[in-house]
Amino acid sequence: MTETLLRLMESRGALSSLTFVEEDRTLSLADLLAESRATAAGLIARGAAPGDRVAFIMQNGSGFLKLLFGAQYAHAVPLSIALPFGYGGVDGYIEHVRGILEDADVRLLVVDPDLARVRRALAEALPEVTVVSAEDLDTQDLTAVPEGSGDPDRPAYIQYTSGSTSRPKGVPLTHANVIAGLHALATPSGTTSEDRWGLWVPLFHDMGMFCLLTALSAGADVVLWRPRGGIRRPLEWLRRFAAEGCTHTAAPNFFADALVEAAKAAEAPLEPADLSAWRVWCNGAETVNAHSLAAFEKTFASWGFRPRSMCPVYGMAEATLTVTFPPSRREPVVRWVDREALAGGTFVPSGEGPGARPLVGVGHPVPGVEVRVCGDDGPLPEGRAGEIEITGPPVMAGYYRRERGDEWSPDGWYRTGDIGVVADGELFIFGRKKDMIVVRGVNYYAEDAETVVRDLPGVFRKRCAAVADDDHLALVVETSLETEEERAALVAECHRQIRSRMGLDRVTVHLAPTRFLPQTSSGKVQRHKLRSSLGELVADGSGGRA
Secondary structure, three states: OOOOHHHHHHHOOOOOEEEEOOOOEEEEHHHHHHHHHHHHHHHHHOOOOOOOEEEEEOOOOHHHHHHHHHHHHOOOEEEEOOOOOOOOHHHHHHHHHHHHHHHHOOOEEEEOHHHHHHHHHHHHHOOOOEEEEHHHOOOOOOOOOOOOOOOOOOEEEEEEOOOOOOOOOEEEEEHHHHHHHHHHHHHHHOOOOOOEEEEOOOOOOHHHHHHHHHHHHOOOEEEEOOHHHHHOOHHHHHHHHHHOOOOEEEEOHHHHHHHHHHHHHOOOOOOOOOOOOOOEEEEOOOOOOHHHHHHHHHHHHHHOOOHHHEEEOEEEHHHOEEEEEOOOOOOOOEEEEEHHHHHOOEOOEOOOOOOEEEEEEOOEEOOOOEEEEEEOOEEOOOOEOEEEEEEOOOOOOOOOOOOOOOOEOOOOOEEEEEEEEEEOOEEEEEEEHHHEEEEOOEEEEHHHHHHHHOOOOOOHHHOEEEEEEOOEEEEEEEOOOOOHHHHHHHHHHHHHHHHHHHOOOOEEEEEEOOOOOOEOOOOOEOHHHHHHHHHHHHHHOOOEEO
């Protein structure tokens, strides 16, 4: 019989503990699973039947995990939904939730007690769905909870993609997918029962969810924060992370920038925390920036941070998270390549300069996953750029309740939509196929243009995005600059940098207010939404065209 996720967790129950920072509470995994059975009884009392999808909207904490495991104890299928931030208000969020619930045929939705207003709005807008507060679920009557750990042939979990390029789609992961995926991360990250993962990334995101489960699967301990504990007070988070003796974490590249900026903004010299126990930072979920890595290592070297602890990685929900991981105890690999050659599909090493672009290597395929780079006519040799395709036990079989489409190759490999190249066995990623910008027949990568301007003075927290705009590259730059002189100077400098470093003249630069860029729950820019927002900036008269 195939092992289930619950059986795996139960076998580690006496090894792992979980500390929930905002709850000021520590539980053994065994105790958490016992509480999850009580949650299962509550779900069953509200109509959850074997095979049903149970959706929940929960903040990081014990409640999230009790619903994840509780649904499985009820032999139902857990499905988490992102928190209501960045959806254009309550109405926009309701439509987002409605789309997921209809797509997955969900009839029971559980909402965090702290989101009472959202819960009431959802209950009113979705009368066909039973909407309940998580605090009303737990019960001591466990007689209705089925025996065993569920059907291994049913999905263990459904992860809805963040929708950075399209409408969210359900990623149904079997128990076999999940267990293979946890092994695929635990092995290269060197996670053992002696380790301690410190995480603030949202659990509704694949990075948060599967890093936490990886830790538990290896018998390691977990310290869990809500995201605002890391994002709003990064240095406080870092000190607590060190004080807890944490050895591993995972966070996108922007968090490295946030920690560096917080250190620079400190009014007095900072007393270093001891980061010598920190062995692994899985840096993924967005493009890894070479300048960010260098600045972080320089800023926190005196705190005991070692460059080899920074691990640029590549992954996605469709692969139960991890696709590639760097070799153990190796410092990040940065290669400068010729921009023009790269746009033409060839990896040509180059020295630093205006016509070069730094790329950060994301390592080699993890155990059980195969990776190839393909063009229109099939797999490409090393040094040639193309779309990344993957296969292996952690990779999903298809999107939930959808026929396989052109995201699958004829021989059954998943087409990721990411553009990359393999050089000396190392995978380098530098764009999305859908985000390619063609100007006068020449290919330009959105991420390349963003890298050129993100560090310019006046760019708010390095937030910028590039999209196609007719026969131009449109660059949207967030800024808090107010005077016409300062704003005009920023526009001119963006034009100058793009022209000198990318050789591109046909550029429109739009200045936007702070927090203008539409983002997914994981912080990725939603470029398809941004294109439709360009009209607002044109009407406002911000920026200029060259």
